[in-house]
Amino acid sequence: MIHFLDQKLYHISEEPNISSFRPRLDRNGNMSVWAISAHRVQNYLLPRNCPRICVWAGEKTNEQDRHKLRHANSIIAIERAWFERAESTPLFAYMFDSDGFEIEDANAGYFTSNQDQIPEDVQEIDDPLRHLNRLGTRLEVLEELHSFKETILSSSFAFSMIRMRNAAPIQPTQT
Numbered sequence: 001m002i003h004f005l006d007q008k009l010y011h012i013s014e015e016p017n018i019s020s021f022r023p024r025l026d027r028n029g030n031m032s033v034w035a036i037s038a039h040r041v042q043n044y045l046l047p048r049n050c051p052r053i054c055v056w057a058g059e060k061t062n063e064q065d066r067h068k069l070r071h072a073n074s075i076i077a078i079e080r081a082w083f084e085r086a087e088s089t090p091l092f093a094y095m096f097d098s099d100g101f102e103i104e105d106a107n108a109g110y111f112t113s114n115q116d117q118i119p120e121d122v123q124e125i126d127d128p129l130r131h132l133n134r135l136g137t138r139l140e141v142l143e144e145l146h147s148f149k150e151t152i153l154s155s156s157f158a159f160s161m162i163r164m165r166n167a168a169p170i171q172p173t174q175t
Helices: 038-044 061-069 080-088 126-132 145-152
Strands: 008-013 031-036 051-055 074-079 089-095 102-105 109-113 121-126 138-142 158-162
Touching: 008 038, 031 038, 031 121, 038 051, 038 074, 038 158, 051 089, 051 145, 080 102, 080 138, 089 138, 138 145
Parallel strands: 074 138
Antiparallel strands: 008 031, 008 089, 031 109, 051 074, 051 158, 089 121, 102 109
16 A cells, blocks of 8 residues: 655656656646645546546535535545546556645645656555545545536535546436
8 A cells, every 4th residue: 555645745647657757838838747745645546537526624614514524534526437447547656755846726735846857756556446445535426527516616615626528518407
């Protein structure tokens, strides 16, 4: 089992042999290497393109919503169509020292660097879903994510919605 260390940053990938991370153009028009804090690494223990909604109790989360976690640290919802890939895709955790990175989004645990980054270590995660469980994350497998998205947006949870452009389209309701 991999132990994710609080003082380290991580990049989770399906690629096993990355020796150097070079800045790439990001969604903000910056050249960046992206990494994730150990506190949010569970949000990335899924195939890269898998759409997901990740929720956890934040500073503004009320007691009613905290109770919905039912002894989990967080919940990650994925679509049933992605479950088999999530179950069978090995991942690799690249570890970095936090020097040279700056916080991009504290809520989501994102850090960026505009410099090349050489990982200190890489470890295979051959059973990512078991790691989710060990990290205290409950995996919810849903038919679609859009209804859950609306529920979370109206809640007091802290959240991150990742690769939602890959989510199944909303199906029209039949009358």
